[in-house]
Amino acid sequence: MRRPSHWWLRLGVVLASVGLVVGLTAGATMAKTGAAGGPAVQQKTTITFAHWNATGAELAAVKATVKAFEKANPSIAVNDISLDPYPEGMLARFAARKPPDIFYVDSNVFPDWVSQGVLEPIGDDLAKAHFSTKKFYPRLLSAFRYKGKLYGLPKDWSPLAMEVNTTALAKAKVKVPKTWAQLTAAGKALKAAGQPPMCLGVDLARILAFMYENKGAFLNSSKTKAVVNSKANLGAVTTYIGWLKSGIAQTPAQLGVSWCGEGLGKEKASIIFEGNWITDYMNTSFPSVTWKTYPMVRNKARGNLGFTVSYSISKDSKHKAQAVQMLKYLTGPAGMKIWVKTSGFLPSRSDVKPPSGRAIFLKEAPITHPWQFAPGFSKVYDTANNELQSAYEGKESISAALKNIQAAATDALNRGH
Amino acid sequence: MAVATEARRVGPRRLQTAGSAKLREALVGYAFVAVPMAFFVLFFLFPIGYAIYISFYDWGILGKIGYVGFRNYHDLWHDHRFWRWPPHFHDGTAITNTFYYTAVVVPCQMALGLSLALIVNARIRGKAFFRAAYYFPSLTSSAASAAIAIYILNSGGLLNAFLGRIVGHPVHTPWFGQSSTALESIMGLNVWLTSGTVMLFYLATLQSIPTDVYEAAAIDGTSRWRTFRKITFPLLRPGHFFVAVISIIGCLKIFDQAFIVGGGKGSPAYSTETAVLYLYQTAIFDAQWGYAAAVGVVLFLIIFAFTLLQRLLFGRAEIGY
Incomplete structure (x- = not known):
């Protein structure tokens, strides 16, 4: 008998075990793929829908609308995937050329994604299907146009508004402010009465609204030139930071909260500027706080920032017809009615009624500018926030901060895509 | 003891094939390190090389956009x-x-x-x-x-x-x-x-x-x-x-x-x-x-x-x- 210590036997054992491991792994993978191929037998097309859920109500709304869509379209099944973190998850899927068929696109990342060619233009498909886009608010629709083509339809939106703790204001014996001057006075009265201050984040996504109110802007209307370094913006930022410096306003970090909404809920802040997302948050987390929504304050002009998200279709989708079908349903009157009712968000179409108590937000629509810049602006937004924080901390002057933001924005525009 | 006797028995043959014995041992050794090496090459060396390659391109979500030489490094500078x-x-x-x-x-x-x-x-x-x-x-x-x-x-x-x-x-x-x-x-x-x-x-x-x-x-x-x-x-x-x-x-x-x-x-x-x-x-x-x-x-x-x-x-x- 041969002893099993021969070198070739040992080698054989090693190679066999390697082969076994590799084979098992491959087998398991194939088994999985085979299972996934199963549903194809049932003449049903499965499309993938990627989204995030900001609130529990949003997830419920996704489930409700998907269910209603599947009922109306028995030949299409929807596999909905919730991605968190969202841009990371989507980029990996785009790069692997296996993106979801239909998915959310934030207005802020839209320029980057569309310029890199991952989104499918949908204008022609919608026209062929006689789907009119006339009922959408034009400013929201324009957020998803690129070089004259439409790449998505807004699912909902929200502008900013002023939320006020009415009890605190009553205790300070001050009226709800409508202008910057009145806001300053209200802040002083709150401070004098020992009431919580207003909460202001050092964030371009809030400060830009005040820039618009001072007749300033970030980019020119054709988004080809940065106009950050202006007198109007200098005035707006000086006033905004002035409120913080004088102590009539505090940052979330100072108040020990993660955002101003939490400040209002915990009664650490009396006046904040947030969007419609505050409504559901306050009602579910802090039902005992007495608060109300009012229009944004104004200065030289009225101005506001609107945050919106689209449903878009991927260029690499293998089921574009079905994805367009779903897009039409979700943004059509029937789908949006279910969406708005379940999520509590504002409809992006004028022919769908908003949930009750949201009238103030809707009235801001005509003066709202979409929260959107140009390709490569994610880094500019970071730069802006860091520069504004430096100015707020007194590490540099406000005009120096604006100059640096202007330079970063110009640089991003020149790089272009 | 059995091992010793056997070793003595195969002694002359072993001398004859000293080179191939070394080779055998090396092969067994390589077989053992082959798996970790394969993983190392696949998940370390290859990505490092690929990253260096990518750094000379304008590279977007869908891959290569265009060769830019040292521009990325120039911009970074x-x-x-x-x-x-x-x-x-x-x-x-x-x-x-x-x-x-x-x-x-x-x-x-x-x-x-x-x-x-x-x-x-x-x-x-x-x-x-x-x-x-x-x-x-x-x-x-x-x-x-x-x-x-x-x-x-x-x-x-x-x-x-x-x-x-x-x-x-x-x-x-x-x-x-x-x-x-x-x-x-x-x-x-x-x-x-x-x-x-x-x-x-x-x-x-x-x-x-x-x-x-x-x-x-x-x-x-x-x-x-x-x-x-x-x-x-x-x-x-x-x-x-x-x-x-x-x-x-x-x-x-x-x-x-x-x-x-x-x-x-x-x-x-x-x-x-x-x-x-x-x-x-x-x-x-x-x-x-x-x-x-x-x-x-x-x-x-x-x-x-x-x-x-x-x-x-x-x-x-x-x-x-």
């Missing part, structure tokens, strides 16, 4: 968010922040780790308990510890309440919320978190020092401090080298806590912007993968240069007793 010349304290560039972080954390980690190792190596009661207790923080995930630290270092958090008791009036410092303390708070957190691991490395080296040198020192009546300074510390050289290399590499790669504390944006006022975080932002938020690869290559070169430099400074890490 002029990128004031990556680095600035001359650098100055708290200038907020990714490189300055990373080096500042490393320069503070590495010595602190080593000092604390060594002190802890000396304590638990001494003849004290409950040695096992202290070893476990000091090592315990290292078991915590860095993300979880950062998330908890956000609460503790909050303006209305535990640390401020504690400090308020000491100074006698309320303290409301937003430790992570202002640029003058954000990175420093992460430093403190990380020194504490990693000290246990450093302690473990030092403990292993401490225990490899032969006892006869200490006995000789004791006979000569050397003081404890002098024993530490003249014997323990120099003989710990392999430990110093190993710990320094490991912690410098770890510090230059700082990402997770900075990401969690600054929300991935480097805020407040660029204070938590680190080199790896900058790479991440460029890749994920801007989808400029060529540029991000260039950042990665530069970071690789920096870490590589540091390791080489340490090797030169510390000389050969082996030591004779």
